[in-house]
Amino acid sequence: MVTGLKQDLGDAADQVGRAADYYKGLGDHAKGAKFQEWVDYAKETLAGRVAKSDAGAAGVGGVYSVWKWLTGK
16 A cells, blocks of 8 residues: 555656656655664663763763754753
């Protein structure tokens, strides 16, 4: 059903000369979703490592800075 819907939407976009934009948008969305999965994984991983490491360990400040940047905190 989803494949048919994508095809129908692509056909409709093609009728108004926008098929290339439609299919590019689908590709951009797929790339963005994969990137978001990576960002979510990185947030979880860095948050766990920062929480487990002691404050005096070398490099924790850098890891914590990246974690803050990723989480927006």
